[in-house]
Amino acid sequence: MSVRVSSHDNPDNPRRTDSREWLQSLYRDYQHRKRRSRRVVLFTQLSILLSLILLWEIAGRLKWIDVLIFSYPSKVFAQIWKDVLSGDLWPHLGTTVLETAAGFLLGTLVGTLLAVLIWWSPFLSKVLDPYMVVFNSMPKVALGPIFIVLFGGGFTAIVMTTLSITVIITTLVVNSSFNEVDPNLVKVVRTFGGSRRDVFRKVILPASFPAIVSTLKVNVGMAWVGVIVGEFLVAKEGLGYLIIYGFQVFNFTLVLSSLVIIAVAATGMYQLVVYIERRLIRER
Amino acid sequence: MDPVIELQGVEHVYVTDREAVLALEGMNLTVQPGEFISLVGPSGCGKTTLLSIMAGLLTPSRGRVLLHGRPVTGPDPEVGYMLQQDYLFPWRRILDNALIGLELRGQLTPERKESVVQLLEGMGLGGTENLYPSQLSGGMRQRVALVRTLAAEPDLLLLDEPFSALDYQTKLQLEDLIAETLQARHKTAILVTHDLAEAIAVSDRVIVLAAGPGRIRKTFEVPENIRLTQPFYAREQEGFNELFHQIWKELEATERKEGT
Numbered sequence: 001m002s003v004r005v006s007s008h009d010n011p012d013n014p015r016r017t018d019s020r021e022w023l024q025s026l027y028r029d030y031q032h033r034k035r036r037s038r039r040v041v042l043f044t045q046l047s048i049l050l051s052l053i054l055l056w057e058i059a060g061r062l063k064w065i066d067v068l069i070f071s072y073p074s075k076v077f078a079q080i081w082k083d084v085l086s087g088d089l090w091p092h093l094g095t096t097v098l099e100t101a102a103g104f105l106l107g108t109l110v111g112t113l114l115a116v117l118i119w120w121s122p123f124l125s126k127v128l129d130p131y132m133v134v135f136n137s138m139p140k141v142a143l144g145p146i147f148i149v150l151f152g153g154g155f156t157a158i159v160m161t162t163l164s165i166t167v168i169i170t171t172l173v174v175n176s177s178f179n180e181v182d183p184n185l186v187k188v189v190r191t192f193g194g195s196r197r198d199v200f201r202k203v204i205l206p207a208s209f210p211a212i213v214s215t216l217k218v219n220v221g222m223a224w225v226g227v228i229v230g231e232f233l234v235a236k237e238g239l240g241y242l243i244i245y246g247f248q249v250f251n252f253t254l255v256l257s258s259l260v261i262i263a264v265a266a267t268g269m270y271q272l273v274v275y276i277e278r279r280l281i282r283e284r
Numbered sequence: 285m286d287p288v289i290e291l292q293g294v295e296h297v298y299v300t301d302r303e304a305v306l307a308l309e310g311m312n313l314t315v316q317p318g319e320f321i322s323l324v325g326p327s328g329c330g331k332t333t334l335l336s337i338m339a340g341l342l343t344p345s346r347g348r349v350l351l352h353g354r355p356v357t358g359p360d361p362e363v364g365y366m367l368q369q370d371y372l373f374p375w376r377r378i379l380d381n382a383l384i385g386l387e388l389r390g391q392l393t394p395e396r397k398e399s400v401v402q403l404l405e406g407m408g409l410g411g412t413e414n415l416y417p418s419q420l421s422g423g424m425r426q427r428v429a430l431v432r433t434l435a436a437e438p439d440l441l442l443l444d445e446p447f448s449a450l451d452y453q454t455k456l457q458l459e460d461l462i463a464e465t466l467q468a469r470h471k472t473a474i475l476v477t478h479d480l481a482e483a484i485a486v487s488d489r490v491i492v493l494a495a496g497p498g499r500i501r502k503t504f505e506v507p508e509n510i511r512l513t514q515p516f517y518a519r520e521q522e523g524f525n526e527l528f529h530q531i532w533k534e535l536e537a538t539e540r541k542e543g544t
Contacts, residue, residue: 190359198388
């Protein structure tokens with residue numbers, strides 16, 4: 001018994017070096033397996049994408065599908081390349097991205113302010129409740145024509161359509177996160193004589209900060225819906241406009257290339273928000 | 285000497301949609317400066333309500349609360365409140381958590397900040413100033429909560445089961461630390477607890493409350509030899525067990541009466 005204890009304490013003890021090596025080899029194996037599984041997943045993902053594109057290309061070239069309607073990848077990418085080079089694409093992309101960014105930033109901002117207002121005044125909260133329910137259940141896109149009549153056919157009407165989609169859901173999510181803050185944290189501030197304003201600034205807002213940032217993420221997706229639909233209805237510029245235009249002149253290569261660009265831009269924007277979220281909440 | 289806090293015929297009623305419930309009835313209590321008082325009793329005896337009233341968070345439905353002879357109208361800088369758990373703000377660093385009280389009162393000066401840093405140091409929390417609460421153990425966090433309460437320099441401390449969420453060893457250590465700190469600073473304290481041994485070990489008077497409605501049932505004076513001993517060793521003092529059994533019987537009698 002005592003022999004074992006002393007051999008444990010001895011740093012030159014062979015058993016101990018053994019066990020260190022053993023742990024290290026286990027760790028190496030684990031890392032190796034993890035890297036390998038990541039590579040396999042990535043490879044499978046890429047294979048699926050490439051084979052779908054390839055299948056689409058072959059189907060188009062061999063006329064298995066109607067090329068006029070479905071086009072095929074090389075035509076779509078040629079169209080994108082041409083628009084990129086000629087510069088035709090940029091104003092459309094710029095307009096749409098600007099509208100989306102404006103829509104989701106404003107939506108988050110206004111929605112959060114509304115949530116603050118409702119938190120501040122329980123009376124207002126009770127009064128507004130049925131209106132919020134009705135407005136939230138309504139398909140907001142149906143309001144599009146009204147926004148166009150009100151704000152004219154352009155940037156403002158499209159941003160308003162987007163805002164109507166993002167604002168209420170932001171209010172509801174942020175307000176419920178306000179209400180979920182541990183009342184004991186509020187009590188801490190109150191025992192020090194803090195006012196309702198102190199409670200909000202020192203507890204409610206910082207505690208709900210992650211929720212507010214995560215509504216940004218939800219709103220990015222929603223804002224794209226609002227902008228594209230808005231552009232369908234009214235615009236003379238933008239990716240939604242390109243889709244409708246391509247549809248009307250029966251240029252489906254244009255429609256599909258716009259879709260590809262939307263997919264890329266929307267993903268990029270989403271990733272940007274994810275990155276910002278990580279930067280903002282990383283510290284805790 | 286003038287009492288630190290005085291309750292005169294305090295009664296409190298909670299009104300809900302369904303009914304009005306009498307939570308506290310005819311509470312009279314006088315606490316002298318430097319006294320350490322424990323409140324024990326079954327759940328529903330209104331301990332937390334009583335503390336909230338003394339802290340100025342609740343206005344009693346009837347009766348008066350006097351703090352140094354002045355009626356209490358709201359949270360007062362003279363009163364510090366320590367909750368069942370630390371409730372540190374997870375988004376604030378330890379030092380910022382400890383400073384919240386001074387910050388809320390607009391009393392944050394470089395000198396006061398320095399004294400809070402030293403207070404942290406004195407509690408064995410030196411070097412944790414820039415950490416977040418999630419990086420500390422439960423006992424350390426509760427010590428930060430104590431510093432947060434003491435930083436505002438209250439005269440009277442209300443302790444709402446501050447040890448209940450800790451493991452036994454940490455709890456014993458913290459009892460000693462709190463008893464020592466409060467004594468050194470000549471603070472008055474009112475402790476709510478479920479732990480009879482703890483109540484006897486740390487306090488000068490143990491008050492047994494009865495439930496439904498909450499009221500004072502009996503007050504026990506802790507003998508001097510126990511009172512003057514550090515809480516950890518007080519448990520070995522002569523007369524400790526006898527007192528424990530007396531209070532225990534009283535509590536049992538309270539609960540039996542409610543059962544019938």
